[in-house]
Structures are given as C-alpha cells and as structure tokens.
Amino acid sequence: MKEKNPSYLFNTIKSSIILLVVELLFWSISLGVYYITITNIKEFRFERPEALWAFLLIPFIIVCWQINRNWKNKAILSYSSIKLLPFLHQGVSNNKSILKFLFLRLGLGFIIIALSNPQYGENERQVTSKGIDIMIALDVSKSMLAEDLIKGYSRLDVAKKGISSLFQNLKGDHIGIVVFAGDAYKQLPITPDYKVANMFLSNIETQMISSQGTDIGNAIDKCISSFKQERETNKTIIILSDGEDHQENAITAAKNAYDKGIIINTIGMGTTKGVPIPILKNGKQTGVKKDENNQTVLTKLNEQMLVDIANAGDGVYSRARGMNIGLNNIINRINKIEKSTLETNKYSSYDDKFQIYLFVGLLFLLLELSITDKKSNFWSNIELFKSYEKNN
Numbered sequence: 001m002k003e004k005n006p007s008y009l010f011n012t013i014k015s016s017i018i019l020l021v022v023e024l025l026f027w028s029i030s031l032g033v034y035y036i037t038i039t040n041i042k043e044f045r046f047e048r049p050e051a052l053w054a055f056l057l058i059p060f061i062i063v064c065w066q067i068n069r070n071w072k073n074k075a076i077l078s079y080s081s082i083k084l085l086p087f088l089h090q091g092v093s094n095n096k097s098i099l100k101f102l103f104l105r106l107g108l109g110f111i112i113i114a115l116s117n118p119q120y121g122e123n124e125r126q127v128t129s130k131g132i133d134i135m136i137a138l139d140v141s142k143s144m145l146a147e148d149l150i151k152g153y154s155r156l157d158v159a160k161k162g163i164s165s166l167f168q169n170l171k172g173d174h175i176g177i178v179v180f181a182g183d184a185y186k187q188l189p190i191t192p193d194y195k196v197a198n199m200f201l202s203n204i205e206t207q208m209i210s211s212q213g214t215d216i217g218n219a220i221d222k223c224i225s226s227f228k229q230e231r232e233t234n235k236t237i238i239i240l241s242d243g244e245d246h247q248e249n250a251i252t253a254a255k256n257a258y259d260k261g262i263i264i265n266t267i268g269m270g271t272t273k274g275v276p277i278p279i280l281k282n283g284k285q286t287g288v289k290k291d292e293n294n295q296t297v298l299t300k301l302n303e304q305m306l307v308d309i310a311n312a313g314d315g316v317y318s319r320a321r322g323m324n325i326g327l328n329n330i331i332n333r334i335n336k337i338e339k340s341t342l343e344t345n346k347y348s349s350y351d352d353k354f355q356i357y358l359f360v361g362l363l364f365l366l367l368e369l370s371i372t373d374k375k376s377n378f379w380s381n382i383e384l385f386k387s388y389e390k391n392n
Contacts, residue, residue, distance in 0.1 A: 132233060220253035
C-alpha cells in the first residue's frame, strides 16, 4: 500500500527493510571477525562473556522503535488532514531518522562488546619474590586480657592490631603464626598470603589453649619446627608477650634458634605496674582472677625476660605503649636481614581491549545525538529509498 505524503510521515516499510539488511550485515561481519580471530589468535577471550546476552535486547529495541514511528504517524494524522500537513508540519526526514537509529543500534552493539571486555595476548610474565620467613609467636594466656595499655583494649587486642599493621609493612616476606600459653599451637603455616594471615589473626582468642601459663620456650621451639627447613631462606621469630614465663627455658630456646640462624625479636605487652586479670563471660567482665587465698592476682610486664630473649637471639626488644607496639624497631631489624629469593612465579595475563569498542560505541551515540528527525534540504537530496508517490 502506498504511503501518503512521505515527506511528513515516517516510512516504516522501507525502514524495516533497511534495518533487516543492516542486522544481517552486522552479524555476518561480527561473526566472521570472531571466527577469524579465534582461529588465528588462540590467546583471545571475553572476560565477561555473559554480557553478550545483552544483544537479545536489540530486537526488542528495534520493535519498540518501529512501534514508536507508527504511533507518530497516527499522531500526525490525528490533528491534521493530508492537504493541511505542508502548512502545519515542518516535515520529517526518513533518511535522517533511519540513520539516527542505525547510529544508536551500532553504538549499543559496540558498548555491549566493550562490557564483555575482549582480551588478547596472554602475556607470560615472570615474578620473583624476595623476602624472609617470619613466624609470629603470640601469647594468648589469660594475663593478656589485662587492659593496662589503653582503656577498653586488652593486651591481646593491642597485639593483634599491631601484627595486622606489621603485615601491611611487609613486602614479599612469608609469614606464619603460633599461639601459646602453657602449650604452643601452630595457628597458621608459613604463607605469602597476608589476607589469609589477617583472617586467622582475627580469630585468635585466649580460649584457644586450655593449658594456662606462659611457656615462651615451647613457643620458640614450635616456631622453629614450623619453618620449612628445606627452604634456604633467612628466618626470624617475633614474640609478643607480657613475659611472665613460668617455665624459664626461653633463653635456652632462643640460643638454640640463633644457632640455627634464626633471629629472635620480642615485643613487651603491658606495663610494669601490676593490674588485675579480668574474668570474662560472653564478652563481659564478671570479676577478676584470684588465687587460692582469694587474693586478686596481679599481672605485670616482665620486661627483663623479653630483653634477655632478644639478646640471646641477636634480635631487638620493643615495648608497646598504648596502641603503638614499637613496630619501627622490629621492621628496621627485619630489613637488615638479607632477603632471599622465596619463589619465582610464571603467570599469564591478558591485555584488555574494551577501550577500542567503548570509544567506537560512544562515537556512534554522539553521532546519534547530533541528528534530528526534522527535514532539511541537504538530507532530502540523499535518497536511501524512493518514495512511492509525490505529495498530493
């Protein structure tokens, strides 16, 4: 059926034909390029291939566009007769209208491809990690519940925050954690993963070890056995404790560690003023620890013990003050230890190429915004299709 006054109405038949041809060309070219790419470039992939499902929206958008054009035609004819249209309506350009939508269609297509992030390359890279092996020995005896460093924080809380800060300052070193009280337990084997170490650190509590007391010597021995002896790397142990060692074998253990080439560093947690040890139930204090004579048990930092351990292990001693556990001294001592090559990894990486498709897509969208449906002399001389008949 012939359409009337094509200069003032949208030609839906020809636009459908043109869009069908464009879709066939788009998919033929896209699939052809994709086939050639995967055939000749093995190192090609879409990082997010699920984004390509968005192409299913394109047919829906095309149908909506055609429905909208039909609606506009009916709206134009609803307020004017055919003969009066030239006097009331500026006219529409089917050429510009179709081209405008084609730019929108292509822009959306390239942006969808950009969202899937095409990647090329698979560049093989080699990464060498240098550092030392570090075992953290953390005291979890009940005395570490004392809050003499800063109000509202136990010695253990301050120690855990300090260790977390230490992890942030390490680069390339491998770390492990041993917790101890009357006994010692390996909480975390040697690992280069600081995120995992922080996760294990956050779960440390005084209830982890039922055997009470403070056996620093046993903790040192456990740290020594936790090192991977087959790895020819330099090693150090960092002990965080209030120093109230009841076994008195720590100095011997520290000398033994030093004989094996392991340096011992110590951090004193607490103050030299005696303070009570709180008893907690469900996170709330219900009293303080008392001895068999019903006398309040006081705990204080045994600084000299920790100094002697550090000296025996050729390390340094640092004392916590408030939330500051004196990391600078420890880090400086660690940095003086010669770094060893811990591991050399080879891994492959892909280069992102979404930028190209995103740029082209945005360019098409900008072109779409720059074009209107209104008729102009320039576009009226460009015929993408011929009208069936002239204006009446």
